[in-house]
Amino acid sequence: MGKLINLRHLQNCGALDLKGLPKGIARLNSLQTLEEFVVSSDGDAECKIGDLRNLNNLRGELEIRGLRKVEDAKEDGPRVVAEALHPHPNLKSLCIGWLSVSASVGELPVLEKLK
Numbered sequence: 001m002g003k004l005i006n007l008r009h010l011q012n013c014g015a016l017d018l019k020g021l022p023k024g025i026a027r028l029n030s031l032q033t034l035e036e037f038v039v040s041s042d043g044d045a046e047c048k049i050g051d052l053r054n055l056n057n058l059r060g061e062l063e064i065r066g067l068r069k070v071e072d073a074k075e076d077g078p079r080v081v082a083e084a085l086h087p088h089p090n091l092k093s094l095c096i097g098w099l100s101v102s103a104s105v106g107e108l109p110v111l112e113k114l115k
Contacts, residue, residue, distance in 0.1 A: 029054065064097060
């Protein structure tokens, strides 16, 4: 997938069996639409939440699923998520498939940028 560097839109909504996105997704710098970013903690074959940081042109709506895997893997899960979302000022809607007692909205300052 990393060879599709000019890809602008990836419509993967409804792929409920998707366990993670391919590792090459981070190289899709032209990507403007990504309906679902599925976080994986399994091996090197799939992308991690930090790969979202490279997708600077995302706009519109984004759903992030599987963030429990980030929290389970690291105590600083909320910080990692906030850093990954920081450069995405064009997002109008963000659906996060994980918020627990240990991850309050205050720990995700990027949410203040969403309208």
